[in-house]
Amino acid sequence: MIKKNNIDIEFILVEPSHPGNIGACARAIKNMGFKKLALVNPRKKINEEAFHRAKGAKDILENAVIFDSFDLAINEKNLILATSARKRTIQWPTYFVDNISDEIKSQMKSEMIKTGIVFGREDNGLSNEELQKCHYHLIIPANEEYSSLNLSHALQIVAFEIRKIIFDDEINKIEVRDVVSNQENEKLLEHLMEVLKKIDFYDPKSSKQVKTRIDRLIKKSRLDKMEMGILRGFLSKIIDFEK
């Protein structure tokens, strides 16, 4: 990312099946001026075919980070986008890939923000659970009658669109806040669930929906460190009071 060296955007492939696809993704990443590739539990090892398809992007493959779980791959991220070619039944904040909001664009361009862009399995995409761990969903506009893109082609389009964002200096310099990491959000959610249970508001057996909705709310809020401090302090206070 010439002149944009401190922008931190990682492409995360979840359980890819075909080493050839991984290689083609590496090439697309480098072609568009990016550097970082992460793999969550690849079903096959990076092999000769992967290097063959990567062509001049062998460095991207060599430096790819491999994670044992999706959670580990996204833990450090401040902004997580999940790519999908089709509309999901699940309601979640969603953008078309060529129509991302200016706020998210400036976050991607900030050195303070680690962005992860997540791609699902070739055969059946991302699970609902994985999708719900992401802040936003990105949809690639496609033929309704045949919307399933090849993995590396989907990545190519997303990387092409994000390249435009990174190199577009016209985007309003919306102030970028020090948005917390995903891990901190998860801790807040757990803390909140604990409190809700304690005050008998929430029964984990009967009401999984409640947790999902609160999770979504937290992610949508894009909390900064100050806000997180206030909320965590507030929750601790409730529990202290109940004792």
Add this chain to the structure above:
Amino acid sequence: MIKKNNIDIEFILVEPSHPGNIGACARAIKNMGFKKLALVNPRKKINEEAFHRAKGAKDILENAVIFDSFDLAINEKNLILATSARKRTIQWPTYFVDNISDEIKSQMKSEMIKTGIVFGREDNGLSNEELQKCHYHLIIPANEEYSSLNLSHALQIVAFEIRKIIFDDEINKIEVRDVVSNQENEKLLEHLMEVLKKIDFYDPKSSKQVKTRIDRLIKKSRLDKMEMGILRGFLSKIIDFEK
């Protein structure tokens, strides 16, 4: 191309080497809602690998048209765009693929216009001669240090951008003229060369540049049928006069 059935856009691959790439191109074409694929002298036959990579776009492969020469592939076209990832030394009217002019966009959307979008060989692209037979060059913005995209990935980006054009009804309805076909332009060029030679203006041995420049001028002019009639009449008249 749902509701856009009469828009005529064909993706033309010149001497592709890898059947797998052809299959991946077919899939990308269908994913983006297009239908037409043409191949100029493919170096290998469409085989099992091509069908495997095409996945749900086997119909696009089955209906692919195969031409023996580049000229035959573009003869009937009214608008021909050549794709390239890098800037050429050759000066030619050029657009970035995400910044095509409104005039060209409305031509693509017109039922009167047959558009051909040309992609070069995996190893060494299009020859200068082939490039000069196209009306415009399209550049895919890419990493300057590694700008060579995989064939099907380049096609994916171009198809994605053209899909936006086709489905964007905001584009000004600039009046679309009945632009002549490439064949008619070639005939005009030959006719003009013949006249120039006859009046001793042009020596084919010493001045290949002249022909190239006139060729470029003709293509840039985007002549309609009426204009073509006038020019051809004018040229015939000169020869009659010289007799």
